[in-house]
Amino acid sequence: HASDGGGSIRTPAHCCGVFGLKPSRGRNPVGPQQFGGPFGYGVHHVSTRSVRDSAAFLDVLHGDEPGAWYRAPPPARHFAQEVGADPGRLRIAFSSASPSPFATSPECVAAVEEAARLFESLGHHVEEAAPCYDWEAFRSAFNDNWVAGVPYRIAHLESLLGFRIGPEHLEPCNWVNLQYARSMTLEHHQRSMARLSALTREVESFFQHWDVLLTPVNRGPANRLGVLSPDLAFEGTLGYWDRICAGVGPYLPIFNANGQPAMSVPFTTSAEGLPIGIHCVTRFGDEAALLRLASQIESARPWAHRRPPVHVADPATQGPAVL
Numbered sequence: 001h002a003s004d005g006g007g008s009i010r011t012p013a014h015c016c017g018v019f020g021l022k023p024s025r026g027r028n029p030v031g032p033q034q035f036g037g038p039f040g041y042g043v044h045h046v047s048t049r050s051v052r053d054s055a056a057f058l059d060v061l062h063g064d065e066p067g068a069w070y071r072a073p074p075p076a077r078h079f080a081q082e083v084g085a086d087p088g089r090l091r092i093a094f095s096s097a098s099p100s101p102f103a104t105s106p107e108c109v110a111a112v113e114e115a116a117r118l119f120e121s122l123g124h125h126v127e128e129a130a131p132c133y134d135w136e137a138f139r140s141a142f143n144d145n146w147v148a149g150v151p152y153r154i155a156h157l158e159s160l161l162g163f164r165i166g167p168e169h170l171e172p173c174n175w176v177n178l179q180y181a182r183s184m185t186l187e188h189h190q191r192s193m194a195r196l197s198a199l200t201r202e203v204e205s206f207f208q209h210w211d212v213l214l215t216p217v218n219r220g221p222a223n224r225l226g227v228l229s230p231d232l233a234f235e236g237t238l239g240y241w242d243r244i245c246a247g248v249g250p251y252l253p254i255f256n257a258n259g260q261p262a263m264s265v266p267f268t269t270s271a272e273g274l275p276i277g278i279h280c281v282t283r284f285g286d287e288a289a290l291l292r293l294a295s296q297i298e299s300a301r302p303w304a305h306r307r308p309p310v311h312v313a314d315p316a317t318q319g320p321a322v323l
Helices: 011-015 050-063 106-122 133-146 150-161 172-181 186-208 235-248 287-300
Strands: 003-004 017-024 043-045 090-096 125-128 212-216 262-269 275-279
Touching: 003 017, 003 125, 011 017, 011 090, 011 262, 011 275, 017 043, 017 050, 017 287, 043 133, 043 235, 043 262, 050 287, 106 125, 106 262, 106 275, 133 172, 133 186, 150 172, 172 212, 172 235, 212 287, 262 287, 275 287
Parallel strands: 090 125, 090 212
Antiparallel strands: 003 043, 017 262, 212 275, 262 275
């Protein structure tokens, strides 16, 4: 199981060398115990070793949910039938340019360029292009809507625990986000919602002319342990957001905001042997197109055989048994 409210299916899949599909908003039910998180940012699915398994799970998990605020159009056929199906000749735009001020590593840039050449060799029409949007406006509006639900969740925890939650009970990032959300006026929040709506409409219009957008998943391979620790110092709620979103995978959260399906596909490895994925996005509700393309990539560039230098299935890397 995996969920994605800003990249949390796609980033771990990229780091671990597995396939991670973020479905369209409303594709997989989230209720009735939950309502879907802040404005439908968060979706649930799975991370898998193969495209086949992800498609099979999507067949089991998807469906209409009575009373749901968000609903994706029904598929034309079983998602499992898309695996191995001809994707046709797609119009694929690619870009490795980071939408944020943070630069992307040469290895992740090279992976996108190599994938673009692969797509061209498979018969697709490939050009360098990307949706253009105001990063600073998006950063602020997305974060406002992201943290708006924190007070509700903390209040719910307080009712379950029976005491008032203070800074001694929370990680610094959650305490800072809680205080910021409590200080936000309704007018400010509505303004952020309107700004975000305008930005997502602008980005989605890009897909009137393109079937797929190809980008890096993250700015680099997996971060070292501790880099994303919520206990590290940061400046305000946006400082934390910059660390975990803009600083890691700035390509990802815009597609949580507009609900489009996206996927992280294992593609290559870094000089250190760490997995590097590629990120593909398509029109709302068209997971079938992504599954067909992913299956084509999996056939052309298989990844199931890849193993890290230290792996549980390799006896040579196992230490002595501890009793």
